[in-house]
Amino acid sequence: MAKVELENVHKNYGAKEDAVKGATFTCEDGEFIVLLGPSGCGKTTTLRMITGLESITSGTIRLGGRVVNNLTPQQRNVAMAFETYALYPPLTVYENIAFPLQVMKRSKAEIDKRVHEVAASLSISDILDKYPEGLAGGQKQRVSLARALVREPTVFLMDEPLSHVDADVRYRARAEIKHIHTVSHATMIYVTHDQVEAVALADRVVVMDLGVIQQIGTPLDLYYRPANLFVAGFIGEPPMNLIPCNLTLDGGMLRASWQSRPDLEWRYQTENIPETALRALQAHHNRPVVFGVRPQRLALRAPDAASSDGSLTGKLLVHEFLGKDGIAQAEVDGTVLECITAPSIPFQAGDLVSLSAAFEDVLFFDPDTTRRIEY
Amino acid sequence: MKETKGKLLLVYLGMLLLGIYILAPVTWIVMMSFKSKIDVISVPPKFIFTPTFDNYLALFGLGKVGLLTGTTFLSFFKNSLILALGSVLLSIVLGMPAAYAFARLRFKAKESLAFTFLSFRFVPEITIILPLYVIYQKLNLYNTYTGLILVYQLISLPFIIWMMRSYFEEIPVAIEQAARTDGYSWGRTFFRMVLPLAAPGVAASLVLAFIFCWNNFIFGLMLGGTNTQPVTVGLLSFMGTNEVQWGLMAAATVIAVIPLMVLALSVQRYMVRGLTLGAVK
């Protein structure tokens, strides 16, 4: 397996706008990278350029240090996973796995050795004599993967391989892929539009939108430290609560007052705020910011008489019972805020509730650049 | 860009060849219809000649070239119109409800029945023509419009049932159910919702059925007499024992083809499918 490097890769289909605008990222040897984004964001085009199915307009792609810009998919020696496994029904599992090596005219002994090695690493040694027809879905997937791994491809590429798997077994199929990645140490690049799938599988996620890479990071990076407003809104379910505010920092108090109603404000005593955060936010004193808090981090409480740090009073609209937890929707000045709660809550629709967020759970974004204010 | 230009050139060349292949016979017939008796049979064929309307005038009983039979060509033309229109009309009245039933209802032996209708199209007409001739003589249907329209159902009815069935099936059943729950009876739903959505299909199948009926030869020849024979049979009358009137035949062919051309061109745009897709997919 090999390292995959993309350097300022562009793709233009003849339109004014590039479909992929300067994609730059590195997938280390043995790493699992997921390209995530809404439809039309350029993720599939990027994958196809790595495969060699799509030419690149400009930039450089390296596989294992070698520039492959003008090589065919065969010359790049990449492996593509198929949704349907594409096993040959008249051949046994052994023959299926051996097939690519026979095509490469390897010796019998070498083929036998490689097949058994790969089969052992994917725990399918015991089914080598069986035919694909009788195998379970997970086994077929391993055989299909073994057939790809046996020829030692540089990288393993997958384009939404689980989109036709039933929702109720998809989590197990993901577990299988994740497990296979761990035991095979393969370099994998995986494309999906489903954030749940992306964070479940990836070592690092490349979030794309409108042909531009928005953020490259671990699942926890995306969740806790989204680079900009797009990632903040796209990652997480329900999406982050984002409120346009004006920031002021004086008199020992940090205030984010709502642009729609300045008397509503999230207040924090500066003595409880780390020095680095204060310094970064000081630059935005008296300027508009977007205040963001995840529904998981917004606490729903009985309304306090004295307003404490980072809380507002709203009216509870509805509460959804969702089994293991619940989602409350509360209204503050016409804006609906969502928060994750216990399965049931001691409030009725129409009740006044307090919505509070601790300072460490709050993110601030610069509305001009849409980037998160880092500290 | 060079590559695409080269490709385009090849495509145009291919289209040109195909065009010549298709249009050459048509051009030939049209040219013939404007040639005089002598020009028609001249060898090698003349490409430059003085055009004459004699053939066309003769067809309508004017001009100096005489017809071989007593009837005028116009009556054949009229027969064709009556037969084709009558057949299609009868087929639509019988076939549309049948097609809807095949598309929407669940009943026993549905597919067998549908296949039986289709099988009418498999049997070569020639195999049944003799017994039919005898039956028609007995029932006094020989040489009547009614008789011919009835036997033309073998051509148009299966065609209309199968075409319209697939058009009805393309309309999502949920749209009908929506209209029903919106307060419309079955009849209103059919005429306000189903039929307008199927209209392009209906028009297309009607025209194609009309063309098939118009082009039929054998039924008219065997079961029709001079009063009811269509244009296709009528053309035979230009072939005498000692002379074939090529010019007249060509002119008659041109006129016989014109209605088909007009129809085909007029429904061309209705052949475009996919009108219903946007709302449901």
Add this chain to the structure above:
Amino acid sequence: MATLEIDRISKSFDSVQALKNVSFDCKNGEFLVIVGPSGAGKTTTLNCIAGVEYPEMGTVYLDGQDVTMAPPQDRDVAMVFETYALYPQFSVRDNLIFPLRSPRSRHSESDIQERVQRVSELLSIDMLLERLPRQLSQGQRQRVSLGRALVRDPKIFLFDEPISHLDAKLRNSMRRELKRMRASLSQTTVYVTHDYLEALSLGDRVVVLFQGEVLQFDQTQMVYNRPAAVEVGLLFGDPPMMFFQGKIDDQSHFVCEDESFMIDARDNAVGLAPGQEVILGLRPTDVRLAPPGSGQVQGEIYSVQNQFDRELVTLKAKEQLFDIVAPVSYAVTEGDKAGIIIPVEVCYFFDKTTHRAI
């Protein structure tokens, strides 16, 4: 506004029995959800209420009247279809008007215009009124189809998987919007879905259908907290409930069939008899990951999937796979040894043959 009662309806298609003695009722103003996997008979049930299909046996009462065989246009129901079923040749406005101009409804022209205005504002489609359905996005089509039902005041609303065609993100936000809308509407509603989150969120009561039979008809929270059958447990939860076959021994312990683990069920043994063969149901959200050596199950971590602030850990013990939802702070990686703590109060026991809850 109306009540609905379904009394033992049955129906079959080509020797496949789609519905078997299905009975339930819906009170005035109630929001009833019918949930089940595909092929369970949900849509057939809804179609029998709408009148676009007829049951072979049984009775449908709408407002106390037997409407079993009445044609749909006489029932005054409004239906939202899975495929939206917008009228493709009509603009959005005409789609909304169509039900108001039916021969059965009497609305003045000004009333029609006012209703269209009100509903299109409610659903934020007022900017789209002149468009044709094919010019709309999925989400917009779905809104128009909702709007076509909401412009009327039918006796009952029927929803057939109205948001299941939307992608996960849009579906979740539409569900929350429906929930908000629901608070301001009070019509009797029957809502069909295969998504347990929609059922839990929206339903006052829930009917669980499986292979044409009602498995459970209960208050929403009860269906989640007290599943009446294996299939109900399987349907409600993500990841779904895990099931293990086993036996109750003389000390009221549950012993898994491959003897990979046992659970002391003395505190939760109501209805369990020694020697009884049972199926144990466990929710991945109810069991806890523990250091190796502690807990009832010992195994090796098979895979770890991040779920933002949680992790879905799959643990392999002998040949059994266990799923555990753990806080992200519980850092484990593939290959680690670990145990699972199974509190007895989260064990669901089902009869092995009938699959019914004990």
